Structure formats: C-alpha cells, structure tokens
Amino acid sequence: xxMMSFKLALVLIISGVAYCNGGTSSSYVRKxxxxxxxxxxxxxxxxxxxxxxxxxxxxGDHNGRGMIVSWVTPLEKSSNFVEYWKVDDDKNKQxxxxxxxxxxxxxxxxxxxxxxxxxxxxxxTKYVYEVGNANTTRRFSFTTPPEVGPDVPYTFGIxxxxxxxxxxxxxxxxxxxxxxxxxxLYVGDLSYADNYPLHDNRRWDSWGRFVEKNAAYQPWIWxxxxxxxxxxxxxxxxxPFKPFTHRYHVPYKASNSTSPLWYSIKRASAYxxxxxxxxxxxxxxxxxxxxxxxxxxxxxxFSGHVHAYERSERISNIAYKVSNGNCTPVLNSSAxxxxxxxxxxxxxxxxxxxxxxxxxxxxxxxxxxGHAMLExxxxxxxxxxxxxxxxxxAVLGDSQWFYNRQWYPHEESSTAGTxx
Numbered sequence: 001x002x003m004m005s006f007k008l009a010l011v012l013i014i015s016g017v018a019y020c021n022g023g024t025s026s027s028y029v030r031k032x033x034x035x036x037x038x039x040x041x042x043x044x045x046x047x048x049x050x051x052x053x054x055x056x057x058x059x060g061d062h063n064g065r066g067m068i069v070s071w072v073t074p075l076e077k078s079s080n081f082v083e084y085w086k087v088d089d090d091k092n093k094q095x096x097x098x099x100x101x102x103x104x105x106x107x108x109x110x111x112x113x114x115x116x117x118x119x120x121x122x123x124x125t126k127y128v129y130e131v132g133n134a135n136t137t138r139r140f141s142f143t144t145p146p147e148v149g150p151d152v153p154y155t156f157g158i159x160x161x162x163x164x165x166x167x168x169x170x171x172x173x174x175x176x177x178x179x180x181x182x183x184x185l186y187v188g189d190l191s192y193a194d195n196y197p198l199h200d201n202r203r204w205d206s207w208g209r210f211v212e213k214n215a216a217y218q219p220w221i222w223x224x225x226x227x228x229x230x231x232x233x234x235x236x237x238x239x240p241f242k243p244f245t246h247r248y249h250v251p252y253k254a255s256n257s258t259s260p261l262w263y264s265i266k267r268a269s270a271y272x273x274x275x276x277x278x279x280x281x282x283x284x285x286x287x288x289x290x291x292x293x294x295x296x297x298x299x300x301x302f303s304g305h306v307h308a309y310e311r312s313e314r315i316s317n318i319a320y321k322v323s324n325g326n327c328t329p330v331l332n333s334s335a336x337x338x339x340x341x342x343x344x345x346x347x348x349x350x351x352x353x354x355x356x357x358x359x360x361x362x363x364x365x366x367x368x369x370g371h372a373m374l375e376x377x378x379x380x381x382x383x384x385x386x387x388x389x390x391x392x393x394a395v396l397g398d399s400q401w402f403y404n405r406q407w408y409p410h411e412e413s414s415t416a417g418t419x420x
Contacts, residue, residue, distance in 0.1 A: 005150045005269035005379040006404055009293065009301040009336070010187050010223045034349035035165035037192075043164065043206035048136030050075040052114075054208025054247075055131060056215035057142055058222060059183075059265050060117045062254040064145040067118045067219065069096070070249060071131045072208065074111035082116045084129040087141065103246045106235050108201040115249045123147040140216045145182070145268045150379035150407070154268030155180045157218075158339075158372040160187035160304030161225070163346025164203070164210045167369050167389065171345045174387060174394035175371045176214055183218055183267060185374075187304040188225025188276070190244070192346050199230050204243050222248045224261050224276045225304055241279070250274070269376050273298075291318050294335050297405035300374070300384075304342035308354040309386055310365035311398060312338040314412075329361040334405060345369045345389070364398045380408035 045053050052071040060066030069082045077100050085093045098116035102109065114131070121127065124146045130139045146152045157175050162168050175181060191207035193199050211220070228244040231237065245260055252263035261276040277285045293301065294316050316332040343350070350367045358365055370388040377383065382402040387394040403410045 005152070005407070006300070006374075006376055006382055006402070007271045007273070007296065007298045008156075008185070008374075009273045009275060009298055010185055010221065010303075035163070035167045035345055035347050037163070037165050037203075037347050038169065038206075038210070040202065040206055043209045045074060045209065046136075046138065050078050050133075051136040052078075052131040052138050053212070054205065055138065055140060055212050056208065056220060056248075057217075058219045058248070058250060059267060060119070060251050062251065062264075063148050063266050064268070065119070065121050065123065066251065066254075067121060067142060067144070068115055068249050068251065069098075069118060069129060069131065070113070070115045070247070072111045072113050072205070072247075077112045078135075079131070079133040080114065082118065082129050082131050084118055084127050086122070087126040087128055090128070101246060103242060105201045105230065105237060105243060106198040106232065108198075110201065110243075110246065111205070113246055117251075142217055142219070143182070148266045148268065150269055152269040152376075153378065154270065154376050155182050156270070156374045156376075157181040157184045158187065158302055158341055158374060159184055159344050160302075161189040161227075161307055161342035161346050162186075162211070162344030163189075163192040163348075164207050165345050165347050167345030168210070169345075170389045170392065171343075171369055171371050172211065172214060174389060177394070178373065178387075180373060180375060181218065184214070184220040185272065185302060186220045186222055187302050187341060188223040189227040189304055189342065189344075189346065190225075190248075192227055192348070193243070194227050194230060195347050198235065199232060199237075199243075201243055204247060208247065221265065221267075221272060221274065222250055223274050223304075224279065226278045229278060269379065286317075290316060294318060294332060297334050297409075298336045299382075299402060299405055301336045301338045303338070303340055306340050306342045306351050306354060307346065307348060308340065308351040308365065308367040309343045309370060309388075309398070310338075310340040310354075311363050311386070311400065312361050313363050315361040329359075333409060333411075337400075337402070339372070339384075340365075341370075341372055341386070343367075343369050344371070363400075366397060368397065370394070370397065380404050 054072045060068040096116040096118045098114040193203035255264040261279040315329040316335040317329040368388040372386045385399040388397040
C-alpha cells in the first residue's frame with residue numbers, strides 16, 4: 001500500500017455476533033416513531049429547460065488527481081461535456097466529455113445520465129466547473145486533495161443509510177455546517193426507493209437532488225448496500241444494482257478491480273478500501289477478510305445497515321468460521337476498530353432495540369441519527385468524533401483519538417458516552 005498513514009475499509013456488514021456485558025450504552029432518549037420522507041414537491045428539479053440536476057462528484061482515479069462529474073438532464077441529452085478551470089483563472093477553461101446513458105426500471109424511464117472524468121488535475125487546488133448548455137448552465141466548485149503522503153492532514157465526513165427524510169435533512173445540514181469536512185465516506189444505502197411500490201425510481205431522482213447541495217462540491221466515496229440491490233424478478237428486473245451502477249460511477253478500474261462494488265483509492269493520507277457484502281459473500285466475507293484486516297493492521301472499518309451508532313474496541317474474531325460456533329471476539333491491538341454508522345435518518349427509522357444487551361467488544365452504542373468526522377492529523381494520530389442529531393443541533397456524542405497501527409501502535413483513549 002506504500003507510504004500511507006491510516007487504512008480505512010468501507011463495508012456493509014449484514015450480521016454480527018452477540019456477546020454480552022459490554023461498554024457504554026447511551027441513556028439519551030430519542031424519538032421512537034419512524035421517519036417521514038420529504039415530499040417530492042420539496043425535492044423538485046431546478047428551474048430552466050432541461051436544467052442539469054443531481055450533480056455529484058467522486059474521485060476519478062487512484063491517487064486523487066482525477067474527478068468524475070455526474071449529472072442528469074431530464075428531457076434530452078443536451079451538452080455532453082463539463083467545462084472547468086482553476087479559480088481566478090477563467091481564461092484557461094478546459095473540457096472533459098461525458099458518456100450518456102439511460103435505463104428503464106418497471107414503469108420508470110430515467111433521464112439522460114452523464115459521467116465525465118476530469119484528469120491530471122493539480123493537487124490541493126480549487127476548481128470551478130459548469131454543466132449545461134446555453135439554455136441553462138449551472139456552476140459548482142471543488143478542491144482537489146493534497147498529494148498522497150503519510151503526514152498529510154485531511155478530514156473525512158462519514159454518513160450512512162441517509163435516505164431522504166426530515167431527519168436525513170437534519171443530518172446533511174449538520175454535516176454541511178461543519179467547515180472541516182473535505183470528502184464524504186458514504187457507507188451504503190442511499191435513496192431507499194425500494195420502500196415504495198415497484199421501487200419507485202423517482203425517489204432515486206429526488207435523492208440525487210437532495211444530496212446535491214454537498215455532493216456537487218465534495219467528493220462522495222460510494223459503497224453499495226442492500227437498498228441498492230433493486231432486484232424484482234417478478235417484474236422482469238433481474239439485474240442487481242441497476243439504478244445505482246447507472247447513476248453512481250466510481251474509479252474501480254484504477255485499482256484493477258473488475259466490479260464497481262469493490263475498489264480502493266488513495267486520498268491524502270488515507271488508503272480507502274470499498275467492499276460490498278451484498279454483492280457476493282454476506283457473513284462469510286467477514287470470515288474471509290478479517291484475517292487480512294488484522295495482518296495488514298487496518299485502522300478502522302466503517303459499516304452501515306444497522307440504523308444506529310456503535311464503536312467497538314480493537315477486537316478480532318478470526319477463530320470464528322461460521323460453522324464451528326467459536327464466536328468469541330478477543331481484544332487485539334493489531335485489529336481494526338469497527339464503527340457502525342447506519343444512522344443517517346432514513347424512512348425505516350432507528351434500531352431502538354439495538355442498544356441492549358451490549359456485547360463485550362462494544363465500547364459505545366446509541367440508537368440515534370447523526371454523522372461522524374475523521375480528522376487525520378499525521379501518520380500517527382487521527383481524531384474521530386460522532387455527532388448525534390439532538391434538538392436540531394449536532395451534539396458530540398462519542399469521540400476517540402486513533403493511533404496508527406503501523407506507525408504508533410500505542411493504547412488509545414476515548415470519551416465514550418459524552419452526552420449533553
């Protein structure tokens with residue numbers, strides 16, 4: 001992996017182990033009712049004929065000098081390029097041309113989905129970009145990461161299972177209000193369109209418009225979850241992940257992957273590995289990958305799916321082989337910390353029964369909506385914090401200093417259970 005600092009894995013974990021007498025379960029009392037999706041009328045298209053919408057960006061290569069810009073034109077293909085330039089240098093505009101595709105799903109037909117990859121960008125530089133045509137042009141901006149290196153400071157936001165409810169909006173607004181965030185690590189389960197009859201793909205469109213206020217300016221590193229499967233064989237929809245893979249492109253070929261559901265990137269001081277348990281293995285994936293995580297001293301594994309928050313101790317369960325029943329996680333200083341952050345705010349609500357009984361490997365858990373931040377300081381230290389949605393405010397609920405397992409494998413401390 002080269003001279004990197006922190007190693008991160010993004011994965012949708014679909015099941016875990018039960019082992020009682022654990023750490024801290026928060027006593028914070030949150031609402032028990034399910035969340036409500038925002039009306040489609042609130043998440044409407046921008047003004048202008050055939051205006052580009054659902055604009056979002058993600059890293060476009062392995063090292064951070066590329067950017068994939070994606071957008072949808074609802075009525076016709078229109079322009080097939082993105083125009084971009086360094087801020088304060090609009091006399092030297094350049095273009096990157098897009099591919100355009102459409103898809104059908106049951107009784108739905110998509111707009112024209114564009115993906116353009118900008119290459120050879122300068123590190124640590126702010127760029128302005130435009131999509132659209134003479135009728136309607138929309139302008140956004142992004143900042144490229146610093147050059148890859150072990151001591152490069154960089155801050156990631158972490159969000160999962162967001163959906164598009166009133167609670168989702170609170171989560172996203174809280175993240176937007178934090179000036180430290182530079183890139184979002186998204187751990188799966190996006191639109192929750194599959195909660196509607198025939199997986200109403202209009203909810204894929206509305207979700208793209210919903211997250212645009214951040215995803216058009218900061219790269220979101222995508223992971224697919226079970227709500228991206230969109231598998232309806234009784235209605236002729238037999239290709240899993242069809243809407244997701246059409247709408248959200250990733251640079252999987254840059255890491256020699258054969259699937260957009262499995263890939264890796266380097267960004268600043270982090271090596272990020274994206275895995276999708278729903279695309280192949282399920283629980284057996286953990287059995288296969290965990291020894292590699294421990295051997296290579298992966299620092300943190302982020303996952304979603306469970307609609308709550310949890311941070312584990314550094315534990316391994318590599319003796320467990322599914323069939324042998326030897327399910328006893330043990331403390332291991334070379335193992336990752338496992339963080340479940342499927343608490344974005346989606347329509348299915350919170351896993352309120354998740355908190356008790358708390359397993360021995362669990363340092364802190366709470367059934368609340370929120371988001372997290374990971375501030376990598378240098379090759380040895382990173383500060384992690386989780387912020388719950390509480391009374392319309394983002395309140396610090398949990399935090400920990402992480403010490404890199406390769407460069408500084410010392411015992412770590414946390415402020416688990418910091419509550420208002």
